[in-house]
Amino acid sequence: MREERLGIEIQSLALDYPVGPLTRGSVKAGLFSLFGARQKAPRVEFVRALKGVSLKVAVGERLGIIGRNGSGKSTLLRAMAGIYEPTSGVVEMRGRVQGMFDIGLGFEPEATGRENILYRGLVMGLSPAEIRAREDEIVEFAAIGDFIDLPVRTYSSGMSVRLAFAISTYLQGDILLLDEMLSAGDASFQAKAAERMRSLVESAKVLVLVSHDMATIQNVCTRVIWLSKGRIVAEGQPADVVAQYLADAGE
Numbered sequence: 001m002r003e004e005r006l007g008i009e010i011q012s013l014a015l016d017y018p019v020g021p022l023t024r025g026s027v028k029a030g031l032f033s034l035f036g037a038r039q040k041a042p043r044v045e046f047v048r049a050l051k052g053v054s055l056k057v058a059v060g061e062r063l064g065i066i067g068r069n070g071s072g073k074s075t076l077l078r079a080m081a082g083i084y085e086p087t088s089g090v091v092e093m094r095g096r097v098q099g100m101f102d103i104g105l106g107f108e109p110e111a112t113g114r115e116n117i118l119y120r121g122l123v124m125g126l127s128p129a130e131i132r133a134r135e136d137e138i139v140e141f142a143a144i145g146d147f148i149d150l151p152v153r154t155y156s157s158g159m160s161v162r163l164a165f166a167i168s169t170y171l172q173g174d175i176l177l178l179d180e181m182l183s184a185g186d187a188s189f190q191a192k193a194a195e196r197m198r199s200l201v202e203s204a205k206v207l208v209l210v211s212h213d214m215a216t217i218q219n220v221c222t223r224v225i226w227l228s229k230g231r232i233v234a235e236g237q238p239a240d241v242v243a244q245y246l247a248d249a250g251e
């Protein structure tokens, strides 16, 4: 894709999470009946996490998303990654999207580490040759030894994080979606990961960063949106939007 075409365009995005009634046989339903409590039909059937969000992000921009807990930041990022379908509205992602969050997510547990590298690359739209060209670097960065040829279900959680992190950093996309700065693995790996993350952020053509750390937001981002209860309530220069947000939070 030509570089000037890269970007994000979101129109009137609404996203609901279904919150179904208690299922019979669930632990919670069992406890209710054990104590003779009568189950009331829940009044809420869904949570509307995003309520008509529209925004454009152009190539070269680094967009920060801030807001209180539960304001919809992660949901917006996941909608951009295609993990959640919009309930209504349009999400147009022009470019290869690379999401760095829930980094262990998406592994095939029965497949080996090496096979998972291939799957992840294919999902991102890379050709098998492109993936093979990066495989050695990924394996070296993950540094999990012979485990790379064993099924992922045999990994410790630290090993899964190492591999997931290595894959995500080497199979680079055009649009980088980051949820907080990730903490990955033990102390030695953390230092390596932090360094790698910095260069990823610098080389991303479009960056969207969710964070509660206002210093990071102001250092990294060129524009910020403030989400509150699923809506954009302010947008603009990082310093201005952060100041408004902090004043509102009384901090």
Ligand SMILES: Nc1ncnc2c1ncn2[C@@H]1O[C@H](COP(=O)(O)OP(=O)(O)OP(=O)(O)O)[C@@H](O)[C@H]1O
Pocket: 017, 018, 019, 047, 048, 049, 067, 068, 069, 070, 071, 072, 073, 074, 075, 076
């Ligand atoms: N899987 C889910 N099922 C039901 N509701 C959900 C689910 N995930 C999030 N929500 C709800 O959607 C709303 C937005 O959540 P979201 O995780 O996007 O907020 P956030 O701004 O990222 O919060 P935080 O700063 O705490 O990470 C909240 O009301 C939350 O309770």
